Amino acid sequence: MYNAQDNQGNGQISGKELSYVTDTFKNEELLAKLCIQGAVNSQSQSLKNALTHLSQERMQNMSILINSLQQQSGMTH
Template sequence: MHTGSISTKELSYICDSLKNEETIVKLCVHGAVECQNPQLKQFFNHMSHERFQDFGQLMNVLDHHSQYS
């Protein structure tokens, strides 16, 4: 359901969130690669997948918005 356009402030927030999610994913992947502890490696892998999904959801919002702009 399309409820209106995204404001400039909202778009800025989404872009900042994308950058943050990208950074978190990179850090988690790096942690998983470098970590020797299997439990921590699993945790970092899990977190990188979750954060990547959040990144994808934000991209979908932007994509959906661009279809209506």
């Protein structure tokens, strides 16, 4: 994903990379919402558990993406 030549070695994320990260974040958010909705509507406890676990994984991925972007930009909370 990272190509130093695209950024002239300045360590900044390119527009294309930012677009990719944005799309990934949106996809993870959608998947988390769908898993939560499925868990709420499911009558099977094992399915509820699986969907809850999947939603937690998606939320963790979103947190990783945010933290990575903050580190890349030098931002803090």
